[in-house]
Amino acid sequence: MVATGISAPPKHSRTIQLIKHYAQKHGVNEVLAMSLALVESQLLHTYESGKVRVSTKGAVGLFQVKPDVMSNHNLTNIHENADAAMILVAWLIKSYKGDKWKAMEAYNCGPTGRIGKYKGAAKRFRRKVSVTYVRIRDSGKLWNIYTRKYGAML
Numbered sequence: 001m002v003a004t005g006i007s008a009p010p011k012h013s014r015t016i017q018l019i020k021h022y023a024q025k026h027g028v029n030e031v032l033a034m035s036l037a038l039v040e041s042q043l044l045h046t047y048e049s050g051k052v053r054v055s056t057k058g059a060v061g062l063f064q065v066k067p068d069v070m071s072n073h074n075l076t077n078i079h080e081n082a083d084a085a086m087i088l089v090a091w092l093i094k095s096y097k098g099d100k101w102k103a104m105e106a107y108n109c110g111p112t113g114r115i116g117k118y119k120g121a122a123k124r125f126r127r128k129v130s131v132t133y134v135r136i137r138d139s140g141k142l143w144n145i146y147t148r149k150y151g152a153m154l
Contacts, residue, residue: 012043015062018082026086028093032100033086035132038142039125040064045078052076066110104129
């Protein structure tokens with residue numbers, strides 16, 4: 001299913017269009033891209049203060065991309081963050097012979113992509129993304145893994 005019919009709160013409509021654009025540009029399934037962004041940042045590139053989100057491990061922005069993985073992108077820019085993430089996701093899917101779920105595990109493992117080393121965390125991340133993916137695909141609405149609510153919950 002193509003994600004063109006996903007309904008979302010108005011405050012996220014620009015972010016959703018941005019995600020769709022870069023997913024299409026790099027041949028990544030839009031629902032997978034949306035699911036990844038929801039799990040990583042709940043579609044938020046910045047905090048309410050306007051400061052770009054940075055995790056305790058240094059992952060940046062909307063897709064929580066590590067600067068050492070995509071050093072040729074300005075990850076504090078939402079467009080470059082989305083572009084970098086979709087380049088990485090497309091490459092991982094290709095590396096795992098089309099297995100998008102293994103690719104999500106590798107995405108979660110950081111620059112090494114060593115799934116074996118982070119097996120438990122990678123599996124939990126894969127489950128969050130896959131559950132979100134199925135909910136969005138089947139309903140056409142955004143779904144938040146953390147609040148377990150559809151639509152305007154974000």
